[in-house]
Amino acid sequence: MKPASFDFLCPETLEEALAALAEGGGEARVIAGGQSLVPMLNMRLARPGLLVDIMQLDPLHKIETSGDEIVVGAGVRQAELEARPDLSRHLPLLAAAFPWLGHVQTRARGTVCGSVAHADPSAELPLALVTLGGTVSLRSRSRRRKVKADDFFIGMMATDLAEDEMIESVHFPKARPGWGFSFREIGRRHGDFAIVACAAVADDEGLRLGIAGVDDRPRVFRLPALDNDQFDDAINDIAWSLNARDDIHASARYRRELVRSLGRETLKEASRCRT
Incomplete structure (x- = not known):
């Protein structure tokens, strides 16, 4: 099958992307790696009127250390996080989970935040985020908020994400000595x-x-x-x-x-x- 017709936007700024989500009235969807969304489009399980591609937005491609957390932006591909030399020291649970996550080819395209947004109840990254007690940073044109991962996932492929929001980053608590x-x-x-x-x-x-x-x-x-x-x-x-x-x-x-x-x-x- 092929997807139903939709408009496509490649915004130059994060503000432009957030404005498109706000004005989309529930018809706009964010696309990043596309490893989950594209098959759903092809099977017509998802029929958005507008796709907003965020992969050209440099602020979303950062992996940063903030206090006791590793902050992963919405544009970071799974393979980028997996390849970090300090991953096994700071996030040993993720280092152990990554080999089970799809295949090398899908990890090279799929994003960390995309897996969290898709919220498949069998997926490894949401499981690791919840078990570590991580948080999800959400952003819309009018506000920012942080949600505990355990509260973000509310059902089968269902999350606390509002229609005009996108995941800006996810926050993984760093391992402490002796854990x-x-x-x-x-x-x-x-x-x-x-x-x-x-x-x-x-x-x-x-x-x-x-x-x-x-x-x-x-x-x-x-x-x-x-x-x-x-x-x-x-x-x-x-x-x-x-x-x-x-x-x-x-x-x-x-x-x-x-x-x-x-x-x-x-x-x-x-x-x-x-x-």
Whole structure:
């Protein structure tokens, strides 16, 4: 199939892009890497009246350190962040997740913020952002606001993004000395979206377990530090609390079993890395 007709704007300034979104009345959509949006256009699952291409806007192509955060602009491609030599030191969870994220070719085109905006409940970058306790910076012509990642994702491919807003940047908290991290995933093939993916952080307050591929959005659970004989009960409770469903890829029962096995492994590995 081919997309329905639409207008295309390549703005010269961020202000021009924001004005187009404000005047679009819900018919305007931002396009960056296009790895998710273009297939949706071709299948006519999305029918915007206007596409606003932000990839020529230099202010959006920055990766910056701001205090205890790494700030990634809306124009930064996934491969650019993955290639940073300090990634494994500052964001070891992302470094562990990137090899599971699509393929080299898609990471070379897709943007970090684009994956967050698409909000696929099986995607790795939203899962990492939620598990790390990151935030999303949103901007419209009239205002700026920051939203916690756990509040930004509100449902199946649904976010707190207003019609006249775009994601300006996402903020990943940097790892601190002594913290432990782990990422595990099971998919039908390497590069596919996850059937289940688990991300874990062991920090000074205990454990965090993020889970993607089961519920309609990435979910994060906070746990106290656990002994080896306490992991099974904690993971079992989490598995049953998720809204697992049958689909063409896996049954709800299989997903719960993967949550139990992968969740236990990621939590134990993150705990070991901490010690």
